[in-house]
Amino acid sequence: MEFFKIRKDIPFMRHALIFNAVSLITFVLAVFFLFSRGLHLSVEFTGGTVMEVSYAQAPDLEKIRTKVASLGFTDVQVQNFGTARDVMIRLPAQKGVSSAQQSDKVMAQLKADSADANLRRTNFVGPSVGEELVIDGLKALAFVVIGIMIYLAVRFEWKYAVAGIIANLHDIVIILGFFAFFQWEFSLSVLAAVLAVLGYSVNESVVIFDRIRENFKRYRKMTTVQIIDNAITSTISRTIITHGSTQIMVLSMLLFGGQTLFYFALALTIGILFGIYSSVFVAAAIAMWLGIKREDLIKAAPTKTDLNTEDPESGAVV
Numbered sequence: 001m002e003f004f005k006i007r008k009d010i011p012f013m014r015h016a017l018i019f020n021a022v023s024l025i026t027f028v029l030a031v032f033f034l035f036s037r038g039l040h041l042s043v044e045f046t047g048g049t050v051m052e053v054s055y056a057q058a059p060d061l062e063k064i065r066t067k068v069a070s071l072g073f074t075d076v077q078v079q080n081f082g083t084a085r086d087v088m089i090r091l092p093a094q095k096g097v098s099s100a101q102q103s104d105k106v107m108a109q110l111k112a113d114s115a116d117a118n119l120r121r122t123n124f125v126g127p128s129v130g131e132e133l134v135i136d137g138l139k140a141l142a143f144v145v146i147g148i149m150i151y152l153a154v155r156f157e158w159k160y161a162v163a164g165i166i167a168n169l170h171d172i173v174i175i176l177g178f179f180a181f182f183q184w185e186f187s188l189s190v191l192a193a194v195l196a197v198l199g200y201s202v203n204e205s206v207v208i209f210d211r212i213r214e215n216f217k218r219y220r221k222m223t224t225v226q227i228i229d230n231a232i233t234s235t236i237s238r239t240i241i242t243h244g245s246t247q248i249m250v251l252s253m254l255l256f257g258g259q260t261l262f263y264f265a266l267a268l269t270i271g272i273l274f275g276i277y278s279s280v281f282v283a284a285a286i287a288m289w290l291g292i293k294r295e296d297l298i299k300a301a302p303t304k305t306d307l308n309t310e311d312p313e314s315g316a317v318v
Contacts (some may be wrong), residue, residue, distance in 0.1 A: 020286075026174055030176065047093045050088065051119065052119070075092050076089065149161045166283070167283035207279075251265075
């Protein structure tokens with residue numbers, strides 16, 4: 001399916017050096033902010049109090065969030081779980097204040113506003129649990145990266161694997177850089193979005209690499225640069241349809257999903273935009289600079305000379 005077809009190939013690779021210089025600067029800035037500012041980790045990672053509160057009628061989550069924040073709590077997470085009448089409240093740990101004291105203080109405020117608020121359960125998430133989540137998250141990220149590299153190397157060739165994984169890591173680091181620079185809250189849902197972007201971004205690279213392989217078979221007189229430009233140009237319509245429809249769904253979560261889904265959708269939005277950019281200007285360009293060629297993907301057919309070459313151990317030719 002195509003909305004339009006471009007008749008003349010766009011010379012993307014002519015400007016590859018400029019775009020990759022921009023990518024390198026963005027990447028370096030992201031790394032700098034990650035080390036200088038660090039990520040603003042949520043309660044799941046840093047530890048704190050998790051409260052489960054039930055209501056007789058579905059409450060206004062934004063109103064609850066405002067009431068809890070008025071008590072001096074920062075980075076409060078309020079969301080539904082199970083049903084619309086059940087609310088989960090995550091409070092960051094406070095020095096010198098116990099989990100029970102935190103929950104009592106919050107419940108007093110909630111009951112003053114709504115008498116039907118009932119505390120069902122209070123849990124304390126310790127720093128050790130948060131550290132375990134960080135380690136497990138890094139392991140998951142490492143396994144995804146290794147799996148993608150193996151997949152690309154088997155399906156294509158090692159040069160494509162290197163180009164694809166550099167482009168993918170480029171996207172991930174830039175997402176984390178945005179969260180570090182603006183000090184947006186980094187939670188488990190954002191980590192899930194980062195892992196989703198890894199798979200989503202590599203899909204775009206695979207589509208372009210597939211078209212490059214087809215072009216090597218189809219256009220034998222084209223140079224490698226012309227092959228890549230044609231591959232990217234011929235997949236633009238597909239890219240607009242796929243990423244456009246995905247972004248519409250993500251945008252709806254960003255605008256109407258509330259505080260719970262906001263940063264999840266924000267991470268996906270950044271990942272989708274940079275995923276398109278990196279697949280075209282980073283992955284394809286790096287593959288070109290690594291010296292991809294027709295022989296990497298297509299085995300040369302035996303020549304007439306090869307067919308007439310006699311194997312000294314094969315016996316006489318009749």
